[in-house]
Amino acid sequence: MSAPITKPESSRRQFFNGTVRGAFLFLLGAATTLLFRRSQPKRTVWQIDPYKCICCTRCATECVMHPSAVKCVQVYPMCGYCKLCTGYFEPEPISLDTGAENQLCPTGAIKRRALEDPYYEYTIDEPLCIGCAKCVKGCVLFGNGSFFLQVRHDRCVNCDECAIAIACPPQAFQRVPADKPYLMKDREHQA
Amino acid sequence: MRRLVRGCLWLALLGLPLASAFGVERFPPPEFDAGYKMPVTTVPAARAQWLSYLDVAVLVAALALTSHLVLRKRSRDGVLAVSVFSLLYFGFYQQGCVCSIGSVQDITLALFNSGYVVPLTTVAFFLLPLVFTLFFGRTFCAAVCPMGAIQDLTLLKPVKVPAWLEHVLGVLPFVYLGAGILFAATGSAFIICEYDPFIALYRRTGSFGMLALGAAFLIAGIFIGRPYCRFLCPYGALLSLVSRYSKWGVTLSPTDCIHCQICDTACPYGAIADPTLKDPHPDPRKRKRRLIALAALVPLLVVLGGWLGGRLGVPFSRMHATVSLAEQVAAEDAGKVKELTDASKAFRQTGQPAEELYAEALRVRGRFVGGSVWFGAFVGLVFGVTLISVSEPRKQDIYDPHPGDCVSCGRCYVYCPKEIVRLKRIQSKNVIPLTPVRGEQKS
Amino acid sequence: MMSDALNSPAKATRRQFLRRSVGGASLFGLGSASGLLSFPAQAEKPVVGKGGGGHTLGSEFTYDLSKFYKTDPALIQYDEAAKITTGFKELRAIAVGPADHVYAAGDQVVRVFNKAGERVSEFELGDRPRCLAVAATGNVFVGMKDHVEVFNTSGAQHARWKSAGSDAVLTAVAVAEKDVFVADAGNRVVLRYDLSGKLVGRIGKKNPEKHIPGFIVPSPYLDLSVGADGLLWVVNPGRHRLEAYTFDGDLQSFWGEESLGVKGFCGCCNPIHFARLPDGRFVTSEKGLPRVKVYSTKGDFEGVVAGPELFPKQIENPHTAGVSGVCMDLAVDSTGRVLLADAFTREVRVFTRKK
Numbered sequence: 001m002s003a004p005i006t007k008p009e010s011s012r013r014q015f016f017n018g019t020v021r022g023a024f025l026f027l028l029g030a031a032t033t034l035l036f037r038r039s040q041p042k043r044t045v046w047q048i049d050p051y052k053c054i055c056c057t058r059c060a061t062e063c064v065m066h067p068s069a070v071k072c073v074q075v076y077p078m079c080g081y082c083k084l085c086t087g088y089f090e091p092e093p094i095s096l097d098t099g100a101e102n103q104l105c106p107t108g109a110i111k112r113r114a115l116e117d118p119y120y121e122y123t124i125d126e127p128l129c130i131g132c133a134k135c136v137k138g139c140v141l142f143g144n145g146s147f148f149l150q151v152r153h154d155r156c157v158n159c160d161e162c163a164i165a166i167a168c169p170p171q172a173f174q175r176v177p178a179d180k181p182y183l184m185k186d187r188e189h190q191a
Numbered sequence: 192m193r194r195l196v197r198g199c200l201w202l203a204l205l206g207l208p209l210a211s212a213f214g215v216e217r218f219p220p221p222e223f224d225a226g227y228k229m230p231v232t233t234v235p236a237a238r239a240q241w242l243s244y245l246d247v248a249v250l251v252a253a254l255a256l257t258s259h260l261v262l263r264k265r266s267r268d269g270v271l272a273v274s275v276f277s278l279l280y281f282g283f284y285q286q287g288c289v290c291s292i293g294s295v296q297d298i299t300l301a302l303f304n305s306g307y308v309v310p311l312t313t314v315a316f317f318l319l320p321l322v323f324t325l326f327f328g329r330t331f332c333a334a335v336c337p338m339g340a341i342q343d344l345t346l347l348k349p350v351k352v353p354a355w356l357e358h359v360l361g362v363l364p365f366v367y368l369g370a371g372i373l374f375a376a377t378g379s380a381f382i383i384c385e386y387d388p389f390i391a392l393y394r395r396t397g398s399f400g401m402l403a404l405g406a407a408f409l410i411a412g413i414f415i416g417r418p419y420c421r422f423l424c425p426y427g428a429l430l431s432l433v434s435r436y437s438k439w440g441v442t443l444s445p446t447d448c449i450h451c452q453i454c455d456t457a458c459p460y461g462a463i464a465d466p467t468l469k470d471p472h473p474d475p476r477k478r479k480r481r482l483i484a485l486a487a488l489v490p491l492l493v494v495l496g497g498w499l500g501g502r503l504g505v506p507f508s509r510m511h512a513t514v515s516l517a518e519q520v521a522a523e524d525a526g527k528v529k530e531l532t533d534a535s536k537a538f539r540q541t542g543q544p545a546e547e548l549y550a551e552a553l554r555v556r557g558r559f560v561g562g563s564v565w566f567g568a569f570v571g572l573v574f575g576v577t578l579i580s581v582s583e584p585r586k587q588d589i590y591d592p593h594p595g596d597c598v599s600c601g602r603c604y605v606y607c608p609k610e611i612v613r614l615k616r617i618q619s620k621n622v623i624p625l626t627p628v629r630g631e632q633k634s
Numbered sequence: 635m636m637s638d639a640l641n642s643p644a645k646a647t648r649r650q651f652l653r654r655s656v657g658g659a660s661l662f663g664l665g666s667a668s669g670l671l672s673f674p675a676q677a678e679k680p681v682v683g684k685g686g687g688g689h690t691l692g693s694e695f696t697y698d699l700s701k702f703y704k705t706d707p708a709l710i711q712y713d714e715a716a717k718i719t720t721g722f723k724e725l726r727a728i729a730v731g732p733a734d735h736v737y738a739a740g741d742q743v744v745r746v747f748n749k750a751g752e753r754v755s756e757f758e759l760g761d762r763p764r765c766l767a768v769a770a771t772g773n774v775f776v777g778m779k780d781h782v783e784v785f786n787t788s789g790a791q792h793a794r795w796k797s798a799g800s801d802a803v804l805t806a807v808a809v810a811e812k813d814v815f816v817a818d819a820g821n822r823v824v825l826r827y828d829l830s831g832k833l834v835g836r837i838g839k840k841n842p843e844k845h846i847p848g849f850i851v852p853s854p855y856l857d858l859s860v861g862a863d864g865l866l867w868v869v870n871p872g873r874h875r876l877e878a879y880t881f882d883g884d885l886q887s888f889w890g891e892e893s894l895g896v897k898g899f900c901g902c903c904n905p906i907h908f909a910r911l912p913d914g915r916f917v918t919s920e921k922g923l924p925r926v927k928v929y930s931t932k933g934d935f936e937g938v939v940a941g942p943e944l945f946p947k948q949i950e951n952p953h954t955a956g957v958s959g960v961c962m963d964l965a966v967d968s969t970g971r972v973l974l975a976d977a978f979t980r981e982v983r984v985f986t987r988k989k
Contacts (some may be wrong), residue, residue, distance in 0.1 A: 080852020
């Protein structure tokens with residue numbers, strides 16, 4: 001078994017096949033250089049520019065992952081720690097407690113914890129979050145916008161063509177370097 | 192250029208904390224008396240760069256190993272083992288992405304739109320299987336492609352697809368390839384990825400539609416050998432084209448086929464080409480006339496296809512977001528629709544003039560119409576060539592795998608009686624000394 | 635032997651093999667070269683999607699305030715009578731001075747307009763203004779981020795007070811007869827200065843003994859005003875109420891409640907600004923659900939000056955609605971006209987009572 005078994009072929013066919021093979025080789029060579037010039041070795045990943053997000057819920061529906069790889073994050077230094085958090089409570093809550101009927105989040109993914117008076121801490125329970133941005137809109141509309149959506153890279157499969165990116169109405173998705181994969185909001189944008 | 196801009200952006204972002212010292216103000220968070228410590232928002236890292244290089248390395252290794260197993264070892268068991276590995280690595284671990292099938296679209300987009308920077312890994316996943324196929328046949332399909340592997344492993348009760356149906360369905364991959372290229376080249380959608388049947392399975396999550404599609408293909412695949420590979424896979428279409436002219440490839444007994452037809456029955460993929468012993472056209476004049484007619488039909492089909500494709504260009508172009516947005520905005524401005532869409536709202540907020548959007552949409556539509564003409568013509572050509580190849584099958588006098596259709600799974604090796612004898616002999620050569628024991632060394 | 639026949643490789647000699655390999659390699663190389671030459675590598679146009687497709691989730695997943703965006707016409711007591719175009723890139727604050735002149739601060743300038751809206755004068759500042767107040771004498775007190783600067787009637791700088799600290803974010807100034815009150819949202823306190831800029835006291839720090847709950851200020855909005863009643867009124871936005879303090883810092887009374895409905899203050903922290911009508915009633919402005927309303931001296935809701943429908947740009951884009959930088963500063967002149975600084979149109983919008 002020193003060499004693969006080759007087909008006994010007529011020399012005409014052999015010649016023809018060889019020619020076509022040569023042509024394919026030529027094409028592959030052309031494709032290789034061309035593509036290498038249009039490619040980059042540095043990995044990039046998808047991320048949302050939180051200042052462009054319009055909270056349309058497509059992050060929840062379009063992602064190939066179910067639930068979405070996009071989740072809400074809480075940037076604590078931006079949070080007002082409000083008693084009446086518009087990202088946590090329904091627009092017209094019956095009372096300001098953790099009752100399910102008062103909670104804005106459809107999946108109950110926000111945890112509220114009383115700190116010292118009058119402050120409350122709000123934390124995202126990420127496995128429950130589906131990225132619908134309902135709380136983001138509530139927070140950004142009235143509050144400081146410390147809730148916002150980010151692509152979570154422990155979950156994102158980094159499709160070359162991101163399904164959310166094509167559907168995103170304000171084009172808030174962009175590619176960022178893989179070693180700096182988040183576009184976090186910053187308190188600097190405040191005041 | 193884009194990279195430059197991006198670089199500047201990052202510089203600017205990095206510079207922000209610096210800038211804060213010179214005038215950008217920060218509003219202090221509440222003061223907590225009881226020693227509350229603010230949690231830090233977690234930032235799970237993206238997949239490391241070196242892992243994508245590992246993927247390429249594993250791809251090369253798997254391709255080389257499979258080629259070796261198929262062509263040298265002629266070992267079905269080996270191929271099976273690699274299949275299982277590929278299913279686990281490229282399928283479940285890598286979650287089916289990057290894959291060579293989808294890479295066709297990245298490559299297309301990169302070729303047609305120089306603004307698209309394609310990852311190097313994707314280029315490798317596109318080119319390497321093609322190179323291997325050019326030399327060794329479709330060994331990629333045999334055991335490296337996770338889509339092929341899962342279908343190969345779940346094929347339990349193969350049913351033969353009638354030859355005519357096989358021919359008709361065999362056109363589909365090329366049509367799909369053409370459509371995939373059209374939509375990728377115009378930057379509107381990666382349809383091959385969108386309708387990938389098994390990726391939802393590898394991710395173990397997905398929309399209902401995707402999961403249902405996957406289930407349908409898996410169930411069909413129990414009876415019909417590799418339904419996706421044979422009747423849809425666009426990359427398979429490319430590979431089968433290249434494989435026809437491969438240097439080496441799967442072949443059974445080269446000289447002494449005994450026409451037992453066992454391989455033909457054994458091959459679940461209908462890839463064993465029958466010998467053309469009996470001339471299908473006994474009357475050479477008739478045959479010649481038929482060939483001429485068919486040859487004349489091809490350009491006709493191409494023109495017809497091109498014409499039909501051109502007509503489809505405008506409706507196709509609505510798949511492109513810019514075109515659909517432009518139509519929406521135009522309809523809103525004309526007062527035809529009352530309800531604004533999120534996209535049109537977002538567009539209006541940017542303050543970009545509608546004329547720019549219309550111009551861009553018209554440009555995209557123009558590309559679509561041009562592309563659709565090519566697409567239609569290509570489909571016409573595929574139909575024509577298929578007709579010719581059906582009426583004029585490749586000449587051979589033995590049962591042997593068709594180099595284009597054969598996915599190098601190695602099943603036929605196990606069944607071919609001549610092959611069994613050959614293997615036995617090699618085995619015995621290794622075990623029993625070749626000196627005749629009872630004087631019957633000749634067989 | 636048959637096994638040989640079966641096993642026979644293509645009888646390509648080594649030289650043949652070499653020749654073919656070289657041939658193949660050169661073809662590949664030739665192709666590479668042509669690939670290098672035939673296409674430009676530069677980007678012509680970056681790829682961006684302009685999303686239109688996709689579907690959205692049902693109403694239980696969307697934050698919808700649209701039912702609050704319409705105001706009951708019966709409640710609207712004011713008409714928009716005029717607009718003063720300030721010409722600022724960024725309009726930060728307004729105040730009314732002697733002769734009902736309108737002082738608008740923005741960019742690094744204070745512009746003065748007469749009652750008819752014509753520009754009377756302007757003077758340059760050395761810094762970005764955040765708030766201002768005009769004394770009866772005509773002196774202008776401009777709050778920068780962390781300190782106050784005083785200008786005389788002709789716009790010459792009179793004094794520059796000491797900084798209130800690096801955390802300070804000044805958001806409002808009010809001038810009484812002998813005192814100047816400055817709201818420091820960053821430190822969540824009201825600073826009491828005398829007219830010369832000496833810090834006299836701090837008002838509103840949490841103090842359970844004096845039953846002062848402390849200001850809850852999640853974002854840089856903390857407005858104050860000195861009324862004819864001799865009290866210092868300060869917004870406590872996180873508690874959705876207005877609180878009255880004596881100049882010495884004792885809490886006297888408060889009013890206000892939270893609600894999205896028109897009678898209360900919406901969101902997490904509102905109102906963001908307020909002003910007093912000549913008869914002591916209150917005019918308030920809110921962000922998030924942008925609206926301007928009138929309350930009685932006791933804090934009972936009376937009517938609407940401007941409903942959300944008058945602020946379409948704030949409603950459209952969630953990011954501009956809530957985050958700071960939304961200027962809806964209010965001022966009232968001697969005839970009871972309500973002046974509103976609209977950061978989005980960069981105009982001073984003038985509202986007069988319906989007849």
